[in-house]
Amino acid sequence: MAISFDPPRFPLASNTTALGMLNERSREIFRHIVESYLTTGEPVGSRHLSKLLPVPLSPASVRNVMQDLEMLGLIYAPHTSAGRLPTELGLRFFVDALLEIGDIGEAERAHIESQVRITSPERTLEDLLGDAMMMLSGLTRGAGLVVTSKENARLKHIEFVRLEPERALAVLVAEEGSVENRIVQIPANLPPSALIEASNYLNERIRGRTLHEVGVEIEASRRAAETELGELTTKLVDAGLASWAECSGHEPQLIVRGHANLLEDLTALEDLERIRLLFADLETKKDVIDLLSRAEGGEGVRIFIGSENKLFSLSGSSTIAAPFHDGQQRIVGVIGVIGPTRLNYARIVPMVDYTSKLLVRLLQAR
Missing domain, CATH: 3.30.450.40 (GAF domain)
Incomplete structure (x- = not known):
């Protein structure tokens, strides 16, 4: 499994060498502090830690190690006389160097x-x-979240409606119900039937497909499209697709659940x-x-x-x-x-x- 980290290892460069020099006992105590925090969210004290370690160690010895870890910026005491919690630097060190990630069952x-x-x-x-x-x-x-692009929306219906002699409203309806409207320029001599032909031509090809997929297909069959629709109507199809791609094709959207x-x-x-x-x-x-x-x-x-x-x-x-x-x-x-x-x-x-x-x-x- 590929895992990348942001930012790269150890954001405080002055601590990099010291972090790498932690001995096995220090790493073990630090690991228990972090794992306790991830499980309970509560600080953990030296007396409790001394009981968890595989090798017997007095609370006083544990406290000495904790002081070293605190000086390195890996842990801190949220309150006087309290146990210790990992800092964000400590969490980053744990994730980068000590976290054991397996596979799901x-x-x-x-x-x-x-x-x-x-x-x-x-x-x-x-x-x-x-x-x-x-x-x-x-x-x-x-909370689960996703960022995706409107370019990836599956399409349902397209329609062109003339507004003025040289302007038309292009309406795009996606399968999930969203509607996009764009004003497109059209040739002044474009007959009303061309708007219907362009709408029908696209609606035969778009259902369940993305804007990108439709554009690729039409570009690949350019000559056939011009033969079937005529040059002016083909230009209208291109104008409609281009207006959506330019205005909203790459606009990202966030969904949180x-x-x-x-x-x-x-x-x-x-x-x-x-x-x-x-x-x-x-x-x-x-x-x-x-x-x-x-x-x-x-x-x-x-x-x-x-x-x-x-x-x-x-x-x-x-x-x-x-x-x-x-x-x-x-x-x-x-x-x-x-x-x-x-x-x-x-x-x-x-x-x-x-x-x-x-x-x-x-x-x-x-």
């Missing part, structure tokens, strides 16, 4: 495939993505405030889209932790995301999970990875 694979599938030819990309987000949200107890999961297991007022800030961040759709679009840059899963990304610096949230593509190897979108920084990374990373690969297989089979 056959039962979970079967569950994912049963929830994300093509049950009929009428199933749209939006249907598949909705199923995938709800499935990931349910399995991870985070499972907000309610983020309200579970809140243990303090600070948690409630963090979730409030996260909800506010998710309302800033452009920033979320920009963040997830960074996951398109390479294969495999990307992991974003807390203030490494300015967007989630206040809410202290993490995102695990992976791109998916169609049969032509074009990036269709990015799917992932967002939640608190104590997400179960070892479990969620392979889930997101498998779901993105399943979407690729389903899109290629369409």
Whole structure:
């Protein structure tokens, strides 16, 4: 499984050497602190840690190691005399260097495939993505999210309506119900029948296909189109397709499912405030889209932790995301999970990875 990290290893360069020099005992204590945090969200103290270690170690010795880890910026004490929690730098170090990511089991694979599938030819990309987000949200107890382009919407109907001698309204209806209207320039001498011919010609070819797919087919059969429609009507078809592609073809859209999961297991007022800030961040759709679009840059899963990304610096949230593509190897979108920084990374990373690969297989089979 390919996993890429953002930013690259260890954002504080001055700590890089020291982090690599941690001995086995320090790594073991640090691992237990992080794993305890990921499980409970609570600080862990030296006395409790001394009981968990495979090699007996006194609480005083554990405290000495914890002080070293704290000096490196890997852990901190949220309150005086409290136990320790990992910092965001500590979480990044854990994810980069210590996290053991396996594969999901056959039962979970079967569950994912049963929830994300093509049950009929009428199933749209939006249907598949909705199923995938709800499935990931349910399995991870985070919020499932996806960024995709309107270019990928499956089309249902096109119609041209003359407004003025040299202008027409081009109406595009997608299968999921969205409607796009564009004003296109038309030749002044274009007969009314040409508008009907252009609409009929496109409607015979677009149903269940994307704007890109329709454009490729028409361009490939350019001579046949001009013979069937005539030069002026063909120009109208081109103008309609070009206007949609230019104005909305690459405009990304964000879909989020499972907000309610983020309200579970809140243990303090600070948690409630963090979730409030996260909800506010998710309302800033452009920033979320920009963040997830960074996951398109390479294969495999990307992991974003807390203030490494300015967007989630206040809410202290993490995102695990992976791109998916169609049969032509074009990036269709990015799917992932967002939640608190104590997400179960070892479990969620392979889930997101498998779901993105399943979407690729389903899109290629369409």
